[in-house]
Amino acid sequence: MADSTDRQHADDERFMAVARRLSLRHVGLTAENPSVGALLVQGSGATARVVGRGVTAWGGRPHAERVALADAGADARGSTAYVTLEPCAHHGRTSPCADSLVEAGVSRVVVGAPDPDPRVNGRGVEILRAAGIEVRCLSGEGVVTRPFEGFLQRLRFGRPFVTLKMAVSRDGFVGRLGGERIGISGRIANRQVHLLRANSDAIMVGVGTAVADDPLLTCRLPGLSGRSPIRIVVDPQLRLPLDAQLVTTARSVPTLIASTRNPDGAEAVPYRRAGCRLLRLSGYDRDDLRRLLHAMPSAGVQTLMVEGGPVLAAAFLEAELVDRIVVIRSPVEIRSSGVAAPDGVLAPNNFRLARRERFGDDDWSEWERIEPCSPESSPTLDALPASNL
Structure with missing residues (x-):
């Protein structure tokens, strides 16, 4: 038997x-x-x-x-x-x-x-x-x-499942001071990042990354270009250049800008004309990020990939809003004038190593939260109405 x-x-x-x-x-x-x-x-x-x-x-x-x-x-x-x-x-x-x-x-x-x-x-x-x-x-x-982890996260906590992805040099840096763009991860690992994008409902960066790198944040794998996620820029002071690729392509790939500026004010008009949609963000602390995330499921966003720089990454980690961390460790060395990876990325607390792969010269590791964040009651969304999404 x-x-x-x-x-x-x-x-x-x-x-x-x-x-x-x-x-x-x-x-x-x-x-x-x-x-x-x-x-x-x-x-x-x-x-x-x-x-x-x-x-x-x-x-x-x-x-x-x-x-x-x-x-x-x-x-x-x-x-x-x-x-x-x-x-x-x-x-x-x-x-x-x-x-x-x-x-x-x-x-x-x-x-x-x-x-x-x-x-x-x-x-x-x-x-x-x-x-x-x-x-x-x-x-x-x-x-x-x-x-279907995003579906489960929405039901349990009222927000998307959040994956934080960061590429880190051998000497522990994620970029170079002064905004100089530098490639850290290699071609094979980058293709895996595009696959992550294809499987995400939305991708988020901070305005610092958007200004320094002028990214497209689309999925550019053969046959998957139609799977590009919604693009979200956290831009409290509304300083994203109007000629940035995220703005000029907003009519073909949705771009949302989360800002403390009035979405109906004069400053927002050029962005709206370009096809961007603006979200009201009251500030940049953990409660503001939670309000932003709690508004996303109403717009169909159940999985969010945070691909921004160290400031945005640190804010999400501090707010305990990260469910998975993807770290791409590269053999590239930045040495002087490097921007250090945020605390909690290379040695995450309350996370377990769930996957480790080698893609070309890069080491790819995925860390998953051991204990889910405690259920949060959805904050009032007066400052961030879901209809804005």
């Missing part, structure tokens, strides 16, 4: 890994819904065969379970369903996915992670078990949840 259970659990881990890889296909393309993977499998062990595959469709509908059931047809009956997130239990444009699995006659369901949405939150599992279907719930941690 123990051997049989072990074999079944081995199958569960194997097929859930496949479902998770499926879910990666539509990350960033499913609107406010999570990108979920679903797999329908007949048999077990060496004779197991996949009869249906599904991933949440572009725009968020239909859900992965329905796509997989349609793919399997009559073969769904008696199968085991592997779903990376608990099947929904609420009525929307369609009936609950949990009901669809019951109606299709699946015999067993393996769930990768619970859904904290109050409309679900265990009810999907209850529907399945009430119908006599065996349900196994996995731990819900680690790589299974990564494709």
